[in-house]
Amino acid sequence: MPNRRRVACALVTLVTVFTAVPATAHAAPDRSVGVFREVPAGVPLSKSLDLRKLPAAMPQAQRALVSGLDQNVPTPVTFDECHKDIRAGYWTKNRFAGCTITDMAYQRYACPEAGCAVTGTVWARVISTSNLLPAQRKLEVATRMVGWSLSGVVTDAMQFGISMSCSPRYTTGSAHCDTPSAQVVKSIADWRAQSDETHVFTMEGTDVPVATDSPAVQAEQRTWYVGERHLVAEDTGDRTTLVTGAHSASLRCDVARLLNPAYAAGSDCTFGFQPLYILDNSATSGFPASAALVRAALVNFPSTYPGTSQGHLAPGNPGYQGGSAGRSYPITRLFYDTAAQATHRATAELACTQHWGPGYATRPDGQVNACAVYPFDTTYDGATLPAPGVDRGPSYAVQPVLDSDYQALLASIGQFVVNNHILDGDGYWVYPYA
Template identity: 80%
Template sequence: MAVLFSIIPGVAHAAPDRSVGVFRAVPAATAAQAQQLSGLDQNVPTPVTFDECHKDIKNGYWTKNRFASCTITDMTYQRFACPEAGCAVIGTAWARVISTSNLLPAQRRLEVATRMVGWSLTGVVTDAMRFGVSMSCGPRYTTGTAHCDDASAQVLKSVADWRAQSDETHVFTMEGTDPASPADSPSVQAEQRTWYVGERHLVAEETGDRTTLVTGAHSAYLRCDIARQLDPAYAAGSDCAFGFQPLYILDNSATSGFTASATLVRNAMTSFSNTYPGLRQGHFVPGNPGYQGTGANRTYPVTRLHYDTAAQAAHRTTAELACTQHWGPGYATRPDGLVNACAAYPFDTTYDGATLPTPGVDRGASYAVQPVLSGDYQALLANVRQFLVANHLLDGDGYWVYPYA
């Protein structure tokens, strides 16, 4: 519904030989988009408001984060003098329609708000004519018990009523579950991931005459689960999320506690050939959405790895081996008496972490390591974890890493 659901899913970008699910990949970030996201709390999701919503010409909607999105539609209505083609237009209506969708914290509920303003009427269309928005909500799959408390909802008011009260809000509750997939691990099955789909379009009351209306129709998927209830340290925010792969942003203003580790990530994105092992192992690093709006070096999202601690340990072992090979077995010892850690990108907590090449397989994705102060690297990892938890990114969910400078 893009009042209700404003994300239109598409084909996910996947690492070789590994699916990252059905979340839609975010377009390459532009410098302007990064500036909008830049700030002290840019990785902590907050609700979207009418006033901050803006048009995204390319996508038709704006996604602030995995819990908040909005659309702006210019509603255009025409009434004709007769049913035949070529008849004169005898009345028109125009309005700006702003729709926000905010998934409520710690709930399976979606607050949908619609604002209709800036009315312009001509001819036979008067303030008594009624316009509004129609929404539907239901399961994506029919094999389980998933459903919404309201299968459909409609707000239809006269222009006079919209002018008197421009904002309307409706809340949908997603209920039930999809059957567990046998392909998922027991840990993932326990999360009860369940998919819903919705639609939204603008409506006008029937007049009996021939009319046209720009409906601003939108549709999208969202996923709900009980992961937060099972482990609040693993997933927070709403118990549902839009199908969106967010940006983890390394903004200079927010990386004062881990400048060396942030520099490693930035170098991996912008000058990969100058990192180690870099091109010695593969051609690129995952997670790059395209630096500073150019789209250069764009790859595919990295994917959160949570449950398989053995795989995380293997990534750590591979990274530390690379640090030892390049900087020697004493890389952890510093002249100031402090201790270095082997910082690595992609992070150990991704399926894309440091991995030795497979014999006989063409070199593909690679990684970068660098000895940095242990406290610096631990601060980066804590910041990444905060982002993952706050954005309700579960095991197998993808996200991009954007080193905004």
């Protein structure tokens, strides 16, 4: 965005999350100038920090992270649990909740030249949460500004706040937001008196259906929106400030829950985030044998059957213990094509029969085994025979386990994809938490 001249209580905006571009300002030599910046993670806050010389924030790798054991049953993110993720720049708790923490800094200089003295400073911690409300097409954006520190010519009458917008990602359909933009701007004194502010956007309308989607997917009316947030600061007098950008997030809304509550739950909108199904010890107490098979497939794939005789990896691994070791790609939910699910089941049972014999389902204690498989039948990545002449790629793992054990795993997975509003064609990870 180009520089714009500001007069009489103009507002200047600042990027809140992803990038920090060197700020520049211009004014007459006899006028002071304000510079408003985000401080990149790792830069210590000090009164001697010169925002005109602040280095740009380093780009961070986007990696799937374990962000809390409630991911299997997603809950809203709160101010108190929000934290900085130095690798991504923001924290995504689940498909409905994310947050940012910004160390805001404002400095006023005696003149625009590099050698001019700082005449006033403002520091604050800004926490912003985004929660998609359950069973609705609503986005709740809440902001907390705390920890104010002022020095020099700046007083607590100066105003700071947040500017928000909501818009359709595509303009060919009827998608829109009830409020295209909103902002909350208050004096520092008012923020100290009431540190929290909340605004709710409603997403409405639909995108044009994608012609290549199946009729079932088209009926879900998947529609995309974009939300943006800027910090804003009051800037009085004849001054200019470079606007640096915005934090932007894409989200998708649909009517899948209304069509079939057993297929999708939670909010009617989700962020573009692939969640993790977490195999922690407490969650897998009802299906230890099936969980052991999944862990083995993700952590020690050569130890499984058919294992490396057919492929060389199991998909769905975000990287063991938060690192990159074993990382593959997400598995993808398969819901509508029941014939493909049946093919995956038949392929898995054939593998169990070939390796453990036709009696693998019979147990000495009179109970019944099932042929457990990973990836699951209800994914596009389920057990599949290799195509002749095709290079070996992903494979699958099977193991006879007690039928009740395997059914408990399937029920847990089924509830996870429903709770997280993972639709047919959406990806998710399986985290082999020890």
